[in-house]
Amino acid sequence: MRPLSDSDPKEFIAGFFTSFSEELLRDDEDPAAIVDRYHTKDIIETADGHRMDRDKLIAHTRPVRKNRPISRMEVHEAVADGDRIAARYTLHVQQRKKEFAMEVYFFGQFAGDGRMRRAHMLTRTVPAGEKGDQATAALGEQAAPA
Amino acid sequence: MINSIYTVLGMACGHCADAVTEELERVPGVTAVEVHVEADRVSVTSDRELDLAQVRAAVEEAGYELTAHNT
Numbered sequence: 001m002r003p004l005s006d007s008d009p010k011e012f013i014a015g016f017f018t019s020f021s022e023e024l025l026r027d028d029e030d031p032a033a034i035v036d037r038y039h040t041k042d043i044i045e046t047a048d049g050h051r052m053d054r055d056k057l058i059a060h061t062r063p064v065r066k067n068r069p070i071s072r073m074e075v076h077e078a079v080a081d082g083d084r085i086a087a088r089y090t091l092h093v094q095q096r097k098k099e100f101a102m103e104v105y106f107f108g109q110f111a112g113d114g115r116m117r118r119a120h121m122l123t124r125t126v127p128a129g130e131k132g133d134q135a136t137a138a139l140g141e142q143a144a145p146a
Numbered sequence: 147m148i149n150s151i152y153t154v155l156g157m158a159c160g161h162c163a164d165a166v167t168e169e170l171e172r173v174p175g176v177t178a179v180e181v182h183v184e185a186d187r188v189s190v191t192s193d194r195e196l197d198l199a200q201v202r203a204a205v206e207e208a209g210y211e212l213t214a215h216n217t
Contacts, residue, residue: 046173047158048160048161050159052158059156060156060157061156062155062163062210062211063156063165063210065209067165096148096165096208115155
C-alpha cells in the first residue's frame with residue numbers, strides 16, 4: 001500500500017478499496033489481519049450515518065466473503081490535503097444475482113503508511129449500469145465490498 | 147401478531163439491511179422486518195411462531211450471522 005502523500009488521489013482511493021477487497025476474497029486469511037493492514041486499530045467509518053469500528057468492520061467481512069460481490073469502481077474526482085482525501089466515485093456492483101450502483105461521497109483521513117483512520121461516506125443509489133459523469137478510473141472487473 | 151428480536155452480526159449499511167430484510171421476508175409467516183444496523187438488531191413481526199432454524203437460514207443466506215434470539 002502506498003502512502004497518500006506519494007500518490008495521485010484518484011489512484012490512491014481506487015487502489016485502496018480495490019486492493020483491500022481483493023485481499024479479502026483471495027483466500028481464507030484471518031479477516032482481522034487484513035482489516036488491520038488497511039486500517040488503524042482506532043478506525044471509525046461512518047456510512048450513511050452508520051458507525052463502524054474495527055470489530056464491526058471485521059464482522060462485515062463475513063457477508064462480503066459469502067456474497068462475493070463483483071464491482072467496478074469509477075472515481076470521478078478526488079482531492080487530497082495533507083492526510084485527508086475527498087472523493088466522489090460510483091460503485092457498480094453485481095451481488096446475489098442483482099445489479100446496483102451507488103454514488104459515494106467520501107471524506108477520509110489516512111495514516112502516513114496509507115492505512116485508513118477515519119472515513120465518512122454518504123451514498124445514493126443510482127440506476128444499475130448508469131455511467132458516472134466522467135469515468136476516470138475504470139478499473140475493470142474488481143471485487144469490492146458493497 | 148408476534149414480534150421477535152434477533153441479533154445479527156456483519157451489517158454495516160443500508161444495503162446490508164436490504165439484503166437481510168429481503169431474505170427474512172421470504173420466511174413463511176413474516177409480515178414485517180425492521181433492521182437496526184448499528185445495534186446489530188433485527189425486529190421481525192410474524193403472524194405465527196417462527197422456526198428459529200428457518201430464520202437463521204434466511205440470515206445466513208443473506209451472508210450474515212444470527213447470534214441470538216432475544217424474545
